[in-house]
Amino acid sequence: MKVIRTIVILLVLFGLPIGSWVFLKGGLEWRKEKLKVLTEKGRFISSYNFTNQEKDQLFKYTASRTALVKLGNDMTADDHAILDQFKKAYTFMFVVIADDPSDGDYYSSKIPLRYVEPTQTISSDNFELSKARYLIVDTNGMIRQVYADNDYKEIVEDLTIVLPRKPKKDIEMQDKKSG
Numbered sequence: 792m793k794v795i796r797t798i799v800i801l802l803v804l805f806g807l808p809i810g811s812w813v814f815l816k817g818g819l820e821w822r823k824e825k826l827k828v829l830t831e832k833g834r835f836i837s838s839y840n841f842t843n844q845e846k847d848q849l850f851k852y853t854a855s856r857t858a859l860v861k862l863g864n865d866m867t868a869d870d871h872a873i874l875d876q877f878k879k880a881y882t883f884m885f886v887v888i889a890d891d892p893s894d895g896d897y898y899s900s901k902i903p904l905r906y907v908e909p910t911q912t913i914s915s916d917n918f919e920l921s922k923a924r925y926l927i928v929d930t931n932g933m934i935r936q937v938y939a940d941n942d943y944k945e946i947v948e949d950l951t952i953v954l955p956r957k958p959k960k961d962i963e964m965q966d967k968k969s970g
Contacts, residue, residue: 825952831933832919835860835926838934839915845907849886852905853928856884857954859946860926862913865889866904869943877950878903881957882930888913927953 835853836846852858859877861870866887877883884903915921925938927949936949 822952825949829927829935829949829953831929831935832937833917833934835928835932835934838917838920839913840911841913842910845909848907850932852884852886852907853932855882855930856903857882857930857950858884858886858926858928859950860886860888860928862888862923862926863890864924867941869941873943873947873950874902874904876947877954880950880954882955883950929953930955 835858836849841849853860857880859873864887866874870885870887874885877885884905886905886907888907888909890909915923919937919939920926920934922939923937924941925946926934927936927946929935935953938946
């Protein structure tokens with residue numbers, strides 16, 4: 792019985808910290824690799840042939856926001872799942888650029904979904920951007936990642952890294968105890 796107790800104590804003192812270190816090191820390496828991929832790839836609004844009116848509208852929707860931009864199609868069930876997952880995230884906005892959006896009339900200030908109906912076919916001189924279906928645009932208006940396919944798992948992983956955390960308040964009021 793004394794031997795079992797000694798083994799359990801050693802496992803708690805040394806085994807758990809070593810296991811935690813290995814697990815956290817793997818997560819840190821994963822995050823570093825993701826950050827290498829999520830480098831700035833150019834300014835979003837100037838990368839496409841938007842009109843000035845569309846640029847103004849896109850700037851209004853994406854300024855100081857982390858935006859997932861969908862190009863060319865209307866919302867799918869998977870898109871709605873991403874919207875539901877991130878709708879309360881700090882600075883998140885889902886922008887759909889579609890020729891004829893079916894959900895375009897729906898607007899709510901509580902749901903971060905906006906539609907832009909382009910007046911011309913959207914194109915880019917950049918080959919990678921011309922094949923894009925989804926883009927992640929950071930709070931500075933820079934493209935962070937381009938997706939040519941519907942790789943929703945990758946989109947969700949990248950959004951979790953690019954989305955900034957909500958800043959904590961500097962000053963917190965303490966309740967005075969009445970006495």
